[in-house]
Amino acid sequence: DKITWFRAGGLAEALFQPADEEDLAAFLRAVPEEVPVMVVGVGSNLLVRDGGIPGFVVRLSAKGFGEAEATGPTTIKAGAATPDKRVAAVACEAGIGGFHFYHGIPGAIGGALRMNAGANGVETRERVVEVTALDRKGNLHTLSNADMGYAYRHSSAPAGLIFTSAIFEGFPEDKAAIKAAMDAVQNHRDTVQP
Template identity: 45%
Template sequence: MTAEIAHEARNSALPDILPELRRATPELRGTLEAHAPLAGLSFFKTGGPAQALFEPADEDDLAYFLARLDPSVPLLALGLGSNVLLRDGGVEGVVIRLGRAFQDIAVEGLSLTAGAGAPDVKLASAAAKAGVAGLSFLRGIPGSIGGALRMNAGAYGAEIKDVFLSCRGVDRAGKIHVFSNADMGFSYRHCGVANDVIFTQATFVGAPGDSEAILADMAEITKARAATQPVNTRTGGSTFKNPPGQKAWELIDRAGCRGLAVGDAQVSELHCNFLVNRGAASAADLETLGEIVRARVFETSGVNLEWEILRVGAPR
């Protein structure tokens, strides 16, 4: 059995909760799967299965499910898997993935409304096509709109908060909320909305622009990423948050961690705030490497790096 297949193998240690979920939600329209492999849904291509995986048919279906879900059942919203490390032992409870029903993008004047499952790059492209400036930075963020909202994603001098107008989300009790920019409590790589709210849709606003100029800006972002980041590898993006007034990659580099490896997990030679899976790394390898990096940075600079990548699930 290959390492990748092993990581996706069904984990019998997590009991099948689908019968209970189906009894509680007889009118559910979305799809439910027990012991669903998750490694293929992660940019790192690692991790164990979900005890249950739910893909809602639409926002109302999601609200129906959450309103009837036992509050004691753990819940995780998973986007495109770009900023998450799924541990090898699997994810207890229900993983919710917003599929095609949450990927539509609509343009009205200078406003764009996107489903939370839409890739960031698709929103940037839609804005460029419509001649709406200000959203091209999303070309440099590999992930979905829901994840971008949750972490106030930013790149190339701009952040979600700069273009955000409002969004919709469903809380753990199944109630639908609308949030304004002020409601979101945005700060660096963070929003203040309760973690149990699953964002479903967001509206952004830009400025009048020239499509060709915006596309040229996006092309420059693409070029810059390719030159400075391991974009075509198994990586979760920036691993650690930048400490105030400092850059995480510089601290990691000064600590001598560039190229450091644990098994097939490696600190990128190109950008050392990226961890990469060279092929057969486990989630444990990647997390162990990250902790070694944190320890060495603390030893050399006294700075305690904070993980930017979300680590979820149980170790094997």
């Protein structure tokens, strides 16, 4: 009950927090396929039943999966545990437009990728170039935007894939304009969701 925003619900049977992608891959290779594995992010969109969660709960660590950086004039690479707000801040610092909407989303990039998170008329699918993921056997996969099969608040990427990072594409924009857009997102959120 300490890994969700609501601080409610039962316990996980077992919790695993991998240090990095290699650690996660080794874990997935070692756990028998009949043992359930559920990935959770920051828990902002998660309710857990009182009976808890069977099998392993995997929570990606901020240290191993929580970095975001501008990798080019209009590109950002972010780990799946990176808070959405952090991606917006990195984009602003680098003068990369198109990420202001993340400033108002209380989750992490892994969840944004899985559910095509969006706000203020912009969705994750509009920014994704490619996604890196591990399957249940620990094999690494690279998915294109098309492979993610995005629709409104949905991705048809296989449910068993665990997203570890993504590369995003924005556009050059004045930092002051980005900051103003981020402030507008926050003001709107504060008004409609006090």
